[in-house]
Amino acid sequence: MDRMETPPLAKERTDGHDEPSPVSPRRLVGRSVRRLEDPRRLRGEGTYVDDVHVPGMLHATVVRSPRAHARIRSIDATEAKAAPGIVAILGARELGGDLRPIPVRLVPDERLLRYLQRPLATNRVRYVGEPVALVVARSRAAAEDAAERVEVDYEPLPPVTDASSAPPAPLFDHTPDNLASLIEEAFGNIDAAFARAERVVRLAFRTGRHSAVPMETRGLVAVPDRGAAEGRGRLTVWGPTKVTHFNRSVLAAMLGWPEHRIRLVEPDVGGGFGARGEFYPEDFLVPCAALRLGRPVKWIEDRVEHLSAINHSREQRYELALALDSDGRFLGLRAEIVNDMGAYLRTHGTVVPGLSAGMLPGPYEMQAYRCRVRCVLTNKTPTGTYRAPGRFECNAARERLIDRAARLTGIGRMDLRMRNLVRPERMPFARGTSILGEEVVYDSGDYPAALAEAVALSGFRMSVPDAVPGAGARAGAGSASGDAPEARPESRAGSAANAVPVAPARESGARAESGTRSDGGSYGREEPGRYRYGMGLACFVEKTGTGPFEGARAFLDRSGALVVATGAADLGQGLETCLAQIAGDALGVDHAGITVRHGDTDLIPHGVGSFASRGTVMAGNAVHEAVSELRTRVLERAAARLGVPPGDLAIGPGGLVRGTGGRSCTLAELAAEPGLEMVRYFRCEQMAYSHGVTVARVKVDTATGLVVPERIWLLYDVGRVVNPSIVAGQIEGGVAQGIGGSLLEELRYDDTGQFLSGSFMDYVLPGTTDVPTILHRDLGRSPSPRNPLGVKGAGEVGIAGVGGAVANAVADALADAEREDDELPLTPERVWKRVRCNPSPQTPAAAAAGGRNPV
């Protein structure tokens, strides 16, 4: 079903908008209803954290380390304390005993405790941007002025900036090698697999450090009740999101307060993507300052500090070896990964490298697997999750490896994948690995169908000579090294434009680099071979719907309107609308009149939050259960009132409960008495696994190294879709972020550990002219059997395969897919150097020589 294909600018995504809806059960789920969040955000009436204003509010700013690694000799705040408007300067000396380590949220492990970060550096700083003191003043400007006068005397220590080479110094004296953790995943007999191999293909791959960078920076407003510090009243904190209940527990423990005296409230949130909402040093410092001063304190992060303070992600190096038999079947995969963790372990502990290790085998059958991840500390910003954490990286590395294998075996890229994809009859498929302490068992999906559809959708096979007819693995097997490349048409790279006969997606004038001029001439004609074109694809599986539970509280207010509250969070993704659709179907009323509340710890006793593509899966099913049971109670009450059996009643438009024989009453009448209220917690022991195939077509300007993504296709299956328009937004937004991580974004450091990406001039986010047309289609075949709604998460599907597809497309364009190493992001500088090192398309002989690896 092609409901999700979105030809550019001609989308059919507005089905059902604003119809006066004669609602019946199941009418809302599956429809692109308008989002309930939209009107307030379109009018500028949303309430983001910096819009929260409390009388008497003070303003805080953080003094941060300008050095990567140093001992703090002294902090002199004399001058700062004399600054106009200053209220307080809180350093490690002032906060002393309150500075407990921030605990790990996911998969705690006591071996990690000694690498945790405290809210302020005590006697040593370990990255540029590490908080050293908090300055509180009567205005933000005054706080910033005073912060500049805080004199910190640093004694420099040798900085560690490369996780892969021998460290010049330990970050923690108790760990000389800076190895915080070693993660291992394995199944099958890997030595036997490699011993049996007809061919072994290796690849070194690197993904660059980058991060979520939501458009709204972080911020908090901590408001103590009068006398809160003396044990009277409560503390309210505006601005937390994502995991408010967990963060409340952490704050309570760090303050030594009972949880019930703390309320965290999520306002409108300007994007999160995994990084925002975790418990950071400021999440302690700001409430702590408010309590000490007995005044409300606001802290709004600026963009410069955001880039060095929020969790970074993605910096991994892979050494991969794939063993194949003579038919191109994967026998075994060996992986050595180094994950640059940054200076401390934060709330994610070692979850990100663990996800890479558990998901690297992806959607492919293989008999044996062995992966080892070294989690290494460096003097850089600590790391955590960012949309498809661990998978953007491992999918890119694996898919690039498979393209290299295809090139070297002579089996077509699509064909090689097709031979190895897990087939639908193998579902549920036990992967043999584990993530987040849970065994990986794919629940449903037709991976070969997704690949076939993606190829058809993108014209992948037609446009790129995929394999030499008749050339299989056996054709190349005669080579002693096993590294003979597939024969490629000589003309391909020389007149590469001809290799992609598909009409260009958009020859945008704004992009300036288009191959054809408006006068019909070709830039390429002037400089033959300047532009090269390529396509690449990547198959992936996505974990979604992480447990253990999420809750929903549902009740009818006195007007008969349905109110639903949950512990999950909305960081902009449209959770309110999705839950209202599910709730509306469950009760039988229109979604527009439903109030969905979230992210406030006072709403519901237990909450887990929004991460790991779990909101719709976990909160959605909780809402479904709670409201379904509420409906039963409503009908029972109506049945008693109207004197008809509950089974003869229906809830219809306008909140009218109608029975047979014309008898009816309103929901408001039924809700006049207490009792129409329900709380349900949905538990799920196993995750739901979405999957997809991403295809990229790129144009490479060999003169400048600029890679222009011309079009992205994505074929996906996310189970049952609640709101196709919202899913489309998740897909397209994820793809755009993937483009950023593949081509533009990198958080860079120099050799001294100085941070080089502290502004949007230095850290390039993709804009309207960097993101191409994205064509996507929902395969729609595989609802999850693991929850009543059949839904799977969709939030990370868009980004998961982009890195691999783009890396493969660039290698295809440069006709160097056999190269032994590759990396992301493919910035113009890197691509330009790559072209210079390898200026002409390789002859098969040269490729064979270059492709022969030391084993």
Add this chain to the structure above:
Amino acid sequence: MNELREVAVTVNGTVYDERVEPRLTLADFLRHSLGLTGTHVGCEHGVCGCCTVRLDGAAVRSCILFAVQVDGHRIETVEGLADGESLHPLQEAFSDHGALQCGFCTPGFLMTAIEFLERNPEPDEDAVRDALSGSLCRCTGYQSIVAAVLDAASRLRQGA
């Protein structure tokens, strides 16, 4: 530096007389002095476009203008777009096309696009992408925003 200066400015048709510090940015003036918090601040260095407002009709970045610079001028912000209960056709198109998610960048896109559509009532996709290339959105991937602006152009031409 802290000597206050008089600023008289018309914002969304209302005249304000305020005394401000010379270093106060226009964005902070709108948000914190006037309480018009629909204008958002995403980078404070003129790159992201979230803070875009109209100054005498022209789309400008309020984070890199000082409030004292707009003395005697006319400012329009996102709060002035809708006509009472009725959203502006551009706002309607944004909602119809899924052109906003978290909504943080949205006011900047709206104010940029509205100025663009006044100058270019019949744009094509390339022109829209070019016009919006100075604004960043981290949620949508832009496709829906471009579609919404093109759709709004059509609605505005039909006098919607």
